[in-house]
Amino acid sequence: MGSTADRACEVAERESAKQRNQAALDRGVEPSIFETRLATTTRRRGDDLHVCPSCKSELVYPTDWAPASNRHWHVALRCPECEWNGGGSYSQDVVDRLDEALERGTESVLEDLNMLVRANMEDQIERFVSALGADQILPEDF
Numbered sequence: 020m021g022s023t024a025d026r027a028c029e030v031a032e033r034e035s036a037k038q039r040n041q042a043a044l045d046r047g048v049e050p051s052i053f054e055t056r057l058a059t060t061t062r063r064r065g066d067d068l069h070v071c072p073s074c075k076s077e078l079v080y081p082t083d084w085a086p087a088s089n090r091h092w093h094v095a096l097r098c099p100e101c102e103w104n105g106g107g108s109y110s111q112d113v114v115d116r117l118d119e120a121l122e123r124g125t126e127s128v129l130e131d132l133n134m135l136v137r138a139n140m141e142d143q144i145e146r147f148v149s150a151l152g153a154d155q156i157l158p159e160d161f
Contacts, residue, residue, distance in 0.1 A: 066109075066113050067113075067116060067117075067120070068081075068094065068096060068109065068113060068114070068116070068117040068120075069116075069117055069120035069121070069124075071098035071100065071101060071103050072103070072105070073098065073101050073103040074098060074100055074101040074103070076098055076099075076100040076101065077120070078098065078099055078100060078124075079096050079097065079098045079103075080096070080097060080099070080121065081094050081095065081096055081097075081117065081121075082095045082096065082097050082104075083095040083106075084114075087108045088108075090110060090111040091108050091109065091110055091111065092108065092109055092111070092114045093106070093107070093108050094106050094107070094108075094109055094114065094117070
């Protein structure tokens with residue numbers, strides 16, 4: 020598990036990214052969903068399962084898992100970037116770190132989704148307001 024300082028730094032990094040994305044939206048520029056993710060400042064360990072041993076991508080995810088023995092798990096892993104597949108038996112602590120990395124990834128995807136939904140809604144509202152202003156909305160449209 021990361022230290023409190025590591026987590027505080029991650030939170031600050033995420034807030035900074037949110038502010039930059041909001042500033043881009045305010046200027047009418049949609050941030051690219053394909054931008055490279057900010058590198059986290061969390062210290063990486065050699066046994067972090069979410070990091071691909073082949074291409075160093077941080078997008079490795081489990082495809083299967085099962086209890087192995089007392090506080091150990093059999094986990095099958097896959098990297099979507101280089102198609103690496105691997106796995107093995109890992110301690111509960113290592114699997115817990117993988118779970119935390121997956122939760123951070125899920126939060127990031129949900130943040131991007133919310134940002135895109137908002138940008139799309141704002142665009143739809145602007146087009147509707149323009150159509151109203153130009154008398155292009157008729158009773159038959161409803």
